Amino acid sequence: MAQYENYMPYAGTDTLEITNTLFRKVYQFMALGLIITSITAYLTAASPAMIRFFYGSRAPLIIAAVVEIGLVLYLGMAINKISAQTALILFLLYSFVNGLTCSILLLVYTQASIYQAFFTAAGMFGVMSIYGLYTKRDLTGMGSFLIMGLFGIIIASLINLFMRSSGMELVISIMGIIIFMGLTAYDTAKIKQLSMTVNGADSSALTKIAVIGALQLYLDFINLFIYLLKIFGKRRD
Numbered sequence: 001m002a003q004y005e006n007y008m009p010y011a012g013t014d015t016l017e018i019t020n021t022l023f024r025k026v027y028q029f030m031a032l033g034l035i036i037t038s039i040t041a042y043l044t045a046a047s048p049a050m051i052r053f054f055y056g057s058r059a060p061l062i063i064a065a066v067v068e069i070g071l072v073l074y075l076g077m078a079i080n081k082i083s084a085q086t087a088l089i090l091f092l093l094y095s096f097v098n099g100l101t102c103s104i105l106l107l108v109y110t111q112a113s114i115y116q117a118f119f120t121a122a123g124m125f126g127v128m129s130i131y132g133l134y135t136k137r138d139l140t141g142m143g144s145f146l147i148m149g150l151f152g153i154i155i156a157s158l159i160n161l162f163m164r165s166s167g168m169e170l171v172i173s174i175m176g177i178i179i180f181m182g183l184t185a186y187d188t189a190k191i192k193q194l195s196m197t198v199n200g201a202d203s204s205a206l207t208k209i210a211v212i213g214a215l216q217l218y219l220d221f222i223n224l225f226i227y228l229l230k231i232f233g234k235r236r237d
Contacts, residue, residue, distance in 0.1 A: 018206070019195040023133070025210035026191060026217065029088065033095035033218045040099025045106035054100065055107075064101050068094060075215060084207035091211050091218075098222070105229060113233040120232075121225035128181045129217065132188030143186040149179045169230065176227035180220050187216040 044050045054060045071094040079087060105114065132139065153172050160168045191213040198205045 015196055018198065019192060022191065022195040022198075022206055022210055022213070025207065026213040029091065029210055029214035030218050030221070033091060033214060034221070036092060036095040037099040037102060037222070040096050041103040041106055044100055044103035050103075051107070054103070061101060064097050067097050068101065071097070072215070072219075075212065079208055079212055084204045084211070087208050087211040091215050094215070095218070102222075105226070108235055109229055109233040110236055113229065117225055117229040117233055121221060121228050124177075124181055124228075125184055125217075125221050125224060128184040129188045132185035133192055135185070135189065139186045139189045142182060143190070146179050146182045146186060149175065150183070153179065173227045173230045177224060177231075180224040180227065184217065184220040184224070187213070187220060191216075 044054065054064075071090055075087060075090055075094075082090075109117075153175050156168065156172050160172065191209070194209050194213070198209060
């Protein structure tokens with residue numbers, strides 16, 4: 001969301017109304033993204049043909065992962081140049097592709113474990129998002145620390161691909177939960193700050209910020225869910 005940091009504070013008197021409108025859009029877009037991801041993952045895991053296509057070789061998953069990374073990077077860099085409608089479509093496309101890659105979770109873990117991890121993640125996400133929305137503290141410094149921690153667990157995860165250490169995987173998962181809980185609060189607070197920089201009459205700018213905000217919180221929630229599942233999830237026999 002750095003693309004919006006140069007906006008000047010909006011001097012209107014309806015700042016609270018703008019903030020409320022923005023967050024309604026953010027959570028609506030995020031919920032829509034999660035629904036698309038869930039339905040796509042379920043339909044993919046339920047189709048033998050799709051399972052053979054995606055997990056018969058590494059190529060489809062690698063392509064899907066590259067597309068996901070490309071969509072996130074493009075949205076972040078081009079958000080000021082593309083229309084609000086295009087930004088939303090790209091976010092929903094990302095949610096669809098992520099559903100394809102997340103389908104593996106439905107094949108590896110039991111249904112009860114997935115439900116447990118999902119609702120636990122939802123509760124933790126809700127608490128931290130509320131904290132980020134209403135806290136009076138400046139979370140900017142915490143954000144820098146969390147980003148450093150995020151890079152740390154990415155590097156550790158890459159190393160563990162070769163080490164295959166269950167103990168290291170547990171530590172990475174615990175750190176992942178802590179980091180994405182913190183990022184949920186940080187990203188929510190950042191969205192709130194951005195709501196004070198936009199004219200409420202500029203619906204396009206409001207929607208663009210909502211899309212970027214929804215993407216950030218969507219990623220926080222998905223990663224929180226996955227790390228919880230890695231720790232507490234029961235694998236299928």
